Amino acid sequence: MFEKNKLSSPIAEFNGVSFRYGNGGDVLKDIQLTLQPGSFHFMTGESGAGKTSLLGLLYMNHLPTRGRVRLFGKAVDTLSRAEKSQIRRQIGVVFQDYRLLNHLNAFDNVALPLRIAGVKETEIKRHVSELLTWVGLEKQIRAFPPELSGGEKQRIAIARAVINRPQLLLADEPTGNVDDAMAKRLLYLFLELNKLGTTIVIATHNQNLIKHFKFPQLHLSHGHLEYIATPATRSGNTTEDN
Ligand SMILES: Nc1ncnc2c1ncn2[C@@H]1O[C@H](COP(=O)(O)OP(=O)(O)O)[C@@H](O)[C@H]1O
Ligand SMILES: [Mg+2]
Structure with a gap:
């Protein structure tokens, strides 16, 4: 990965x-x-x-x-x-209070560091989907943080912190x-x-x-x-x- x-x-x-x-x-x-x-x-x-x-x-x-x-x-x-x-x-950071962007869905929150780094969208799609699936959130990929549980938000925060290695x-x-x-x-x-x-x-x-x-x-x-x-x-x- x-x-x-x-x-x-x-x-x-x-x-x-x-x-x-x-x-x-x-x-x-x-x-x-x-x-x-x-x-x-x-x-x-x-x-x-x-x-x-x-x-x-x-x-x-x-x-x-x-x-x-x-x-x-x-x-x-x-x-x-x-x-x-x-x-x-x-530096990748997982904050204790997650600090996700509520107006972006799970996919876009995790994709953010890659978009800032100018990675191609096809690559982004593959990496983000793979990682969200790995942390058990494949069904929540289009969900927005306010709709998610604490544990789900925590896993999105982790995925976002590690996505760009x-x-x-x-x-x-x-x-x-x-x-x-x-x-x-x-x-x-x-x-x-x-x-x-x-x-x-x-x-x-x-x-x-x-x-x-x-x-x-x-x-x-x-x-x-x-x-x-x-x-x-x-x-x-x-x-x-x-
Ligand atoms: N923003 C802040 N303003 C003033 N005191 C703070 C602030 N954040 C933490 N503290 C105090 O600093 C000490 C260490 O807190 P913290 O680093 O959050 O500990 P931990 O993460 O181990 O629980 C605590 O006494 C806490 O009350
Ligand atoms: Mg603490």
């Missing part, structure tokens, strides 16, 4: 990064992080631990309050608007609204993308997925980041996304 990526320098580097909203306290504290190309991490931690905020830094939704973030080798605080857009085009995929609790069998199927989709070179970070609370796939964890606790190489040894977390 996808072709192979080739990159060798780090995808993301955080050096002493702290982040706060407005005048509040630091929600991320002195984060050191290197994401190597082709790596696959779960991001874990309780609700409020800072997962969405850290993903927001990786997507340049926010700039750090202290320290430096580099994406694809470039310091994000030095980028022009055009450079930011150019980098964002290499980004260098980096950021997914914020992407299986929170689907059953366990579908959650695993979606993880296999991410895994296929990863095998072809995409670097992946998935925020999740789903212990079944964490235990099954055994990817290392970026674990956040009160804004501090801890790297966990052996997820199978952890216990005591909840099994639901939230």
Whole structure:
């Protein structure tokens, strides 16, 4: 379904990064992080631990309050608007609240990144149909987001994020609204993308997925980041996304 990526320098580097909203306290504290190309991490931690905020830094939704973030080798605080857009085009994002366009049907939502990239309509039709079928939405292809369930919208958001085979995929609790069998199927989709070179970070609370796939964890606790190489040894977390 996808072709192979080739990159060798780090995808993301955080050096002493702290982040706060407005005048509040630091929600991320002195984060050191290197994401190597082709790596696959779960991001874990309780609700409020800072997962969405850290993903927001990786997507340049926010700039750090202290320290430096580099994406694809470039310091994000030095980028022009055009450079930011150019980098964002290499990043696929599944937002926690999906952010689909309600006036476009499922097909057109997923096709959007390909249309922006100038891909031919015949190619678009083939890729989008194949992917929507893969995520079990072949019957909903012409449906508009307001007519769809949370789990269906979530799968459209996932399809849109992966359709143009980004260098980096950021997914914020992407299986929170689907059953366990579908959650695993979606993880296999991410895994296929990863095998072809995409670097992946998935925020999740789903212990079944964490235990099954055994990817290392970026674990956040009160804004501090801890790297966990052996997820199978952890216990005591909840099994639901939230
Ligand atoms: N837009 C915002 N303005 C102010 N505080 C926020 C905002 N978004 C998140 N926070 C706070 O930042 C902390 C981390 O939140 P978040 O990154 O959403 O955590 P998680 O995704 O792990 O649940 C929480 O204390 C949350 O209340
Ligand atoms: Mg969150």
